[in-house]
Amino acid sequence: MPPKRKPENNEEGNSKKKTKLSRKLAEKIQEEPKSLVVKDETEPQTSAAKGAAEQVGIDYSCDARNKHGNTFNVRITNWNVDGLRAWVKKEGLSFVDQEKPDIFCLQETKCSIAKLPKEIKDVKDYKMFWHNSNKEGYAGVGLFSRDEPLSVKYGLGNEEHDSEGRCITAEYEKFYVVSVYVPNAGRNLVTLPKRLEWNKIFKEFIKELDEKKPVIICGDMNVAHNEIDLTNPKTNTKNAGFTKEERDGMTDFLADGYVDTFRQLYPDKTGAYTFWSYMRQARSKNIGWRLDYFILSNRIADNVCDNIIRSEVFGSDHCPITLFINI
Numbered sequence: 001m002p003p004k005r006k007p008e009n010n011e012e013g014n015s016k017k018k019t020k021l022s023r024k025l026a027e028k029i030q031e032e033p034k035s036l037v038v039k040d041e042t043e044p045q046t047s048a049a050k051g052a053a054e055q056v057g058i059d060y061s062c063d064a065r066n067k068h069g070n071t072f073n074v075r076i077t078n079w080n081v082d083g084l085r086a087w088v089k090k091e092g093l094s095f096v097d098q099e100k101p102d103i104f105c106l107q108e109t110k111c112s113i114a115k116l117p118k119e120i121k122d123v124k125d126y127k128m129f130w131h132n133s134n135k136e137g138y139a140g141v142g143l144f145s146r147d148e149p150l151s152v153k154y155g156l157g158n159e160e161h162d163s164e165g166r167c168i169t170a171e172y173e174k175f176y177v178v179s180v181y182v183p184n185a186g187r188n189l190v191t192l193p194k195r196l197e198w199n200k201i202f203k204e205f206i207k208e209l210d211e212k213k214p215v216i217i218c219g220d221m222n223v224a225h226n227e228i229d230l231t232n233p234k235t236n237t238k239n240a241g242f243t244k245e246e247r248d249g250m251t252d253f254l255a256d257g258y259v260d261t262f263r264q265l266y267p268d269k270t271g272a273y274t275f276w277s278y279m280r281q282a283r284s285k286n287i288g289w290r291l292d293y294f295i296l297s298n299r300i301a302d303n304v305c306d307n308i309i310r311s312e313v314f315g316s317d318h319c320p321i322t323l324f325i326n327i
Contacts, residue, residue, distance in 0.1 A: 105179035
């Protein structure tokens with residue numbers, strides 16, 4: 001009789017291959033923004049996979065006063081959830097119950113309206129608005145609001161970018177809120193031209209809003225503006241999220257009349273990040289990037305009481321950020 005063949009799913013052999021793959025990836029890949037990093041599924045995800053409900057002892061209050069001496073009357077939270085359905089399974093909604101934002105902006109929902117989880121449909125106290133990509137499982141933004149906005153606009157008025165579901169604008173009596181997910185420049189910067197085109201379109205779009213009312217931009221801007229905004233600036237100058245072109249784009253945008261509120265409040269604070277790769281225990285080591293921002297029209301910047309990075313809250317490879325403002 002011929003000798004028996006070894007089963008195809010040789011666990012020992014597969015384990016060695018996986019270990020070798022992990023080692024190669026760890027050697028090759030820098031800590032880059034998420035859409036550029038190949039996730040090594042053979043490695044267990046660390047603390048970033050914990051549910052938001054597991055976080056206890058977090059103080060969600062804010063007693064800070066703005067430059068006019070006022071405490072906040074509006075709380076806005078932003079979170080790139082890296083997949084709405086996965087985020088719900090990690091009990092992300094428990095964070096919303098604890099933070100209790102008046103407005104909650106989400107990016108990378110990756111979920112069409114037809115496939116919204118039941119838990120989302122059952123949420124009370126919020127009006128919900130979605131702008132989804134034509135491609136299932138890609139991009140997408142959302143906005144929850146306790147008060148009904150005066151109007152809601154989906155997209156920028158640009159067919160190519162709007163087909164990806166990257167922007168929702170809600171109009172309120174005294175301001176606009178924009179939930180935005182800026183395109184990534186891609187591995188090897190293959191989509192950098194698309195990103196730079198977006199910058200021009202978005203800048204003009206916001207300018208038109210700002211001429212009517214102050215604007216509060218909440219979102220994943222997919223750029224670490226300055227060296228202080230990521231752990232390894234010197235090794236990432238040619239990687240998406242920290243190229244000269246992208247950083248200059250942010251500088252140009254802010255110069256048009258807007259403020260990065262976190263840096264206005266905390267100009268010298270280091271180690272303040274909102275994104276960590278799933279690779280190499282980046283989050284537990286705080287090897288990260290600050291990619292998520294609240295950017296405001298200059299004329300309401302002094303109304304800000306605080307801008308908090310909730311790095312202790314898990315549920316995504318990004319963490320939530322919260323703006324406290326009196327307006």
